[in-house]
Amino acid sequence: MTISVAFILKGYPRLSESFIAQEIFGLEQAGMAIRIFSMRRPTDSRIHPIHRAIMAPVVYLPEYLYQEPWRVVRALWRVSRRAGFGAALRAFLADLPRDPSPNRFRRFGQAAVLVDELGADVVHLHAHFIHTPASVGRYASLMSGLAWSASAHAKDIWTSQPWELRQKLDSARFSVTCTKVGYETLCALSSRADAVHLVYHGLDLERFAASRAAPQAPDGSDPARPVQLLSVGRAVDKKGYDLLLKALAGLPASVNWRFEHIGGGEGLSRLKGQAAALGLQDRIIWHGARDQIEVLAAYRRADLFILPSRIAEDGDRDGLPNVLMEAQSQGVACLSTAVSGIPELILDGETGVLVAPGDAPALTAALQMLIATPARRAALGAAGEKRVRHVFDHRRGLMTLLGLFRDCGVPLAAIDQ
Numbered sequence: 001m002t003i004s005v006a007f008i009l010k011g012y013p014r015l016s017e018s019f020i021a022q023e024i025f026g027l028e029q030a031g032m033a034i035r036i037f038s039m040r041r042p043t044d045s046r047i048h049p050i051h052r053a054i055m056a057p058v059v060y061l062p063e064y065l066y067q068e069p070w071r072v073v074r075a076l077w078r079v080s081r082r083a084g085f086g087a088a089l090r091a092f093l094a095d096l097p098r099d100p101s102p103n104r105f106r107r108f109g110q111a112a113v114l115v116d117e118l119g120a121d122v123v124h125l126h127a128h129f130i131h132t133p134a135s136v137g138r139y140a141s142l143m144s145g146l147a148w149s150a151s152a153h154a155k156d157i158w159t160s161q162p163w164e165l166r167q168k169l170d171s172a173r174f175s176v177t178c179t180k181v182g183y184e185t186l187c188a189l190s191s192r193a194d195a196v197h198l199v200y201h202g203l204d205l206e207r208f209a210a211s212r213a214a215p216q217a218p219d220g221s222d223p224a225r226p227v228q229l230l231s232v233g234r235a236v237d238k239k240g241y242d243l244l245l246k247a248l249a250g251l252p253a254s255v256n257w258r259f260e261h262i263g264g265g266e267g268l269s270r271l272k273g274q275a276a277a278l279g280l281q282d283r284i285i286w287h288g289a290r291d292q293i294e295v296l297a298a299y300r301r302a303d304l305f306i307l308p309s310r311i312a313e314d315g316d317r318d319g320l321p322n323v324l325m326e327a328q329s330q331g332v333a334c335l336s337t338a339v340s341g342i343p344e345l346i347l348d349g350e351t352g353v354l355v356a357p358g359d360a361p362a363l364t365a366a367l368q369m370l371i372a373t374p375a376r377r378a379a380l381g382a383a384g385e386k387r388v389r390h391v392f393d394h395r396r397g398l399m400t401l402l403g404l405f406r407d408c409g410v411p412l413a414a415i416d417q
Helices: 016-028 049-053 068-077 085-095 102-116 133-145 162-171 180-189 242-250 268-277 292-303 322-329 361-372 372-392 392-405
Strands: 004-009 034-036 058-059 122-127 148-152 175-177 196-198 227-232 255-264 283-288 302-306 333-338 353-355
Touching: 004 016, 004 133, 004 196, 016 049, 016 392, 049 292, 068 102, 085 102, 085 133, 085 227, 102 133, 122 133, 133 148, 133 162, 162 180, 162 333, 175 180, 175 392, 180 196, 227 242, 227 322, 242 255, 242 268, 242 361, 255 292, 268 283, 292 322, 302 322, 302 361, 322 333, 322 372, 333 361, 353 361, 361 372
Parallel strands: 004 034, 004 122, 034 058, 122 148, 148 175, 175 196, 227 255, 227 302, 255 283, 302 333, 333 353
Antiparallel strands: none
16 A cells, blocks of 8 residues: 655645645655645646646645535544544634634644544645644644644745644644744744754755846836846745835836736736836736746846745735746846845845845845946846756755654655665
8 A cells, every 4th residue: 555645735726836746746756655634625727737747646724624514524523523523622622712703713633534534544644834734734733643844935934823833843743944033033933943943945956946047138228128027926925016106116117127017916907007106007018927937037137036925014024036047047147135034045235135124225235236237137146047957956954754654654665765
């Protein structure tokens, strides 16, 4: 019988979570059998090519319990006869006074369905994101008696309550996170800091092979050859796109540029309205969500990549955005902000340029400087590409993950040989 690990995801497949797909594919290539349990059905109309390469079967849990009542009732009935159900129920009842929300009931019901439909081949549970998927993972671990682990990223750390993070960190066999600031935060909360690990996602450099040749790059002085600006990211508050539009509006009229945005998100229509109000609509192309092939093509035609990340009012923030690594892998100079894990990737003035988050005038000044100096962009792009290829190769993180899963009893012939 094949021995499998159940991956618990909030949604699958998702265009914005290519780093998770990259990890799953890499683990499969190393010999791990995976079954995916997704808490939501896909909402994106497109998928990345890597999603088609992943072999793991997918089970969709009931997103809302009332939508599949008999499935939930049947699962609760069957799982209630398991030895671990009492411990799971006690944990749920202890959590409920601190979080008396419908989501709390939903996670318990989803955990019951997961355990009921798990299959005898699964020997370990792993949750991607330490907020709601990890809640399902923790309850499912108690119900089933299987060990579990978690990957923490960005929003899930910063918008979770400390008591719940501590609870999950202390019950998981191991936890990994992808930024130093996230690692230090989780270590401070956990009573088992040795079970928390810093593992960068990195980049599959075979999928992002260098192929850049940009002779006579524009400097913004010729209307026929505007500097090509690019950003890739969802239209949400933490990405700072409203700030970027203000910064672009602050550039002198004599500077010739064109901006392309790739990404969906609930704030897209608002940003389009803002761009029109600022008189920028003729210089901006809004592509919407695109797959990785189209995104890679956009990197290769860009002169400058911009991601003005900031901390949102609810505490949400980026971790270490993969799009910055992707852009740098193509030799594109990057302009971003000193938020969260971004300074771990971009060394200000050496491998890119960082400004303070929320500072539109500083962003305008940096844009003007980088647009006008193609030689500077080329130097930053080359240095950024070199650092990504030497420090952020995804195989490093993958080997760490494989070792952690092996220590949990998951057989991995690919690294035992």
